[in-house]
Structures are given as C-alpha cells and as structure tokens.
Amino acid sequence: MNEIWVHIGTTNQAARLELKSVSGRSGLGVMQLCFKFEASCRHDASAQRPMWFEGKVSAFGLGSSSGYLGRLVVESSPVTLHSLAATTTFTLVVDLDHRQLQIIEEHRTGGVKFILEVTGTAMRDGSLERIGVGSIEYEVNQSNWAAILEQMQYRRLLLVELDAPDVNRSAEFAAALDYYRDAEKQYVKHEWRLTVEALRQTLAALVGKKADDEDEAADVTAAAKTLRKESMNTTVGYPPRAEQVRLALKFMCDLGAHPEVAGTEKHNAYSALLMVGGLLHSWQPVKPRISAQASAEKIEATQAAPATTV
Incomplete structure (x- = not known):
C-alpha cells in the first residue's frame, strides 16, 4: 500500500x-x-x-x-x-x-x-x-x-558536460539532431538496437543522406586511403578528418539495422551515444575537396576541348 x-x-x-x-x-x-x-x-x-x-x-x-x-x-x-x-x-x-x-x-x-x-x-x-x-x-x-x-529534461545536455549544439547550423544538422534525440529516448527505454539505428540515421542525415546510402565497408576504406594520400601533400584540417570519423561510426552503427547480427547490448548503445554526441558537438560541414591531380586533369581537359563558335 x-x-x-x-x-x-x-x-x-x-x-x-x-x-x-x-x-x-x-x-x-x-x-x-x-x-x-x-x-x-x-x-x-x-x-x-x-x-x-x-x-x-x-x-x-x-x-x-x-x-x-x-x-x-x-x-x-x-x-x-x-x-x-x-x-x-x-x-x-x-x-x-x-x-x-x-x-x-x-x-x-x-x-x-x-x-x-x-x-x-x-x-x-x-x-x-x-x-x-x-x-x-x-x-x-x-x-x-x-x-x-x-x-526533468534529463539528457537535454548531450551526454556529460556537452552543451546541446545549435540546431540552426543547417537543415541537415537540424535533422541529424532530431534523430539523435530519438536515440536518447530509445536509450532511456532500454531499446538498445533502436538506439543504434537512430544513431545510424543521425550520421547519414549530417550529410543530407539516407541511412542506406552508405553501408559498404569498402567505401570507408577507400575514403580513408584517399584522405591519407592527400595529407602527404597538403594540410588536412579537422573537418575532413571528422568526416572519416563519421563514416567509421556510420559503419559501426549499421549493425543496428541488421537483425541477423548478434543482439545489440547496452554497452554498444552507450558507447555509440558517446561517440556520436561528441562528433555532433564539433561538427562542421566538409567542403568538396579537389585533389591536385584532379585539378590538373580538369585544366588539361579544358585546354583540349575544341572551341565553340556562335
């Protein structure tokens, strides 16, 4: 009673x-x-x-x-x-x-x-x-x-000591933050797999994509190799490196969409929340990068193109 x-x-x-x-x-x-x-x-x-x-x-x-x-x-x-x-x-x-x-x-x-x-x-x-x-x-x-x-507005702060980011950074960021908040709600409900699935959507939304647009391990490997090669010839700042983190985290969270994989457990969901929350905190969109080789090829193609007359 x-x-x-x-x-x-x-x-x-x-x-x-x-x-x-x-x-x-x-x-x-x-x-x-x-x-x-x-x-x-x-x-x-x-x-x-x-x-x-x-x-x-x-x-x-x-x-x-x-x-x-x-x-x-x-x-x-x-x-x-x-x-x-x-x-x-x-x-x-x-x-x-x-x-x-x-x-x-x-x-x-x-x-x-x-x-x-x-x-x-x-x-x-x-x-x-x-x-x-x-x-x-x-x-x-x-x-x-x-x-x-x-x-009580618990987790209004993204995890521990992280202020909630400004939702007005971009439309893509606002959508990603909505997915992240859904991930927090699923975590509170002890829905570990749904937590990771929402984080998967978060990471794709950051660059204006759907979760199924990037789910190949080969893409992660190729992107990392390309950036590594560029870093040998020029300075690569934090935003391009953060994009590699996003791709790797997205590949990790893809497990949340595959029921045939061994069940997602609490520690998996918690660590994913920590990492994705940290990424959101300092995220900056990556501007398209053109390598020196691609730039030279573009100039060469322009010079070789026949002139057009009106």
Whole structure:
C-alpha cells in the first residue's frame, strides 16, 4: 500500500498520508523528483493542527549503487487539516544532480524503487512537537520513469558536460539532431538496437543522406586511403578528418539495422551515444575537396576541348 500513518502524541493513526504520484521537473543546475501526497484527517487530534513534513529518500534495485539520494522537503508549509475527514494535498521534493540520474540510468534494469522515510512536527499550544510518521516504498515502472526523465529534461545536455549544439547550423544538422534525440529516448527505454539505428540515421542525415546510402565497408576504406594520400601533400584540417570519423561510426552503427547480427547490448548503445554526441558537438560541414591531380586533369581537359563558335 502507498500509505503511511501519522501518530500525534498518544493518538495512533491520527492522519493518513497516501502517495498519489511521482513527477519530475528541472531547475537551475538541479533536477527535482516530486512526490505528491494526499493527507486525510482521521482523528480530532490532527484537526486544526498545522503539520510540517520532511525526511529522506533512497533508491533501490540498482545493485551496489543503491542507497541515499537526498533530503525530502515539503514544497508548501504547513499542511493543515481543518476538520475531521478533511483532505488536502502536499508535495515532498528532493533535489538531484545530473550525475545521480546518470548512475540510476547505468544500473537500473527496468523501473526504479524508492523508499521514503518521512518525519514531521506539529504545532500544539503554541509550540512544536515531534510526530511519528514512517516509511513507504514506491516503485515507478519503466514507462513512467521515462516520462519523469523527460519532465526533468534529463539528457537535454548531450551526454556529460556537452552543451546541446545549435540546431540552426543547417537543415541537415537540424535533422541529424532530431534523430539523435530519438536515440536518447530509445536509450532511456532500454531499446538498445533502436538506439543504434537512430544513431545510424543521425550520421547519414549530417550529410543530407539516407541511412542506406552508405553501408559498404569498402567505401570507408577507400575514403580513408584517399584522405591519407592527400595529407602527404597538403594540410588536412579537422573537418575532413571528422568526416572519416563519421563514416567509421556510420559503419559501426549499421549493425543496428541488421537483425541477423548478434543482439545489440547496452554497452554498444552507450558507447555509440558517446561517440556520436561528441562528433555532433564539433561538427562542421566538409567542403568538396579537389585533389591536385584532379585539378590538373580538369585544366588539361579544358585546354583540349575544341572551341565553340556562335
């Protein structure tokens, strides 16, 4: 049951607290989990008596990473039940940072289980006295947890410490970033193969192509050899080299489109997210390059062409 009882003085079960829902929201440098409770007056001892609640919350089901998350504080104080059988709602919140959520994501196998230990005080005859509350277990299933991560805008930063790139760089880049965001959503849902498939689409969209336009290992090899040969005669900057990284990553992510290959696992999807996110962060379109040999051939062909008269 998602409920705990408030004991005031010698009166047991003076009020009932029921955990109704869990949601998330983002703040300035922090994210919050919000636990919404409904309080109901079950005895005169809790009527017309302002109460303040607090406590701590822990996460479980994460293996050795299970444990304390942070302090619970009431969002609006005090909680007052004005008459017998009256009800009211209040919210307990806990601040989380990006690293805590990342640890949860690395270790959860489905949803997330929370244990809330709630304590409180109540006003009596002008002074505060401790009241007994208790603990409650609450499990958020996987689909609801994915929605909470969206509410907290988790991974609005591309991975760790990477600011989201400017979507206005180009139409191709905007399309690629949309695919990348889809990859992040699939990762949160534990859809490892679909994560890699979305990254495959990301890498192709960067250069205005479809994912199936480049899926040959020979193309990757040929492009690398060509660039290597050019680098012996001229300076090759970061954008052309990044294009080789894009081609190699695209070849890696092509595995996500082939169901006959051994199943894509979490670590495959995670490493692909890291690498593609880093590439997006510094991506610059590669201008068409004409090698010295091709340029000479073009000049020679122009000189050899017969003149035309009007």
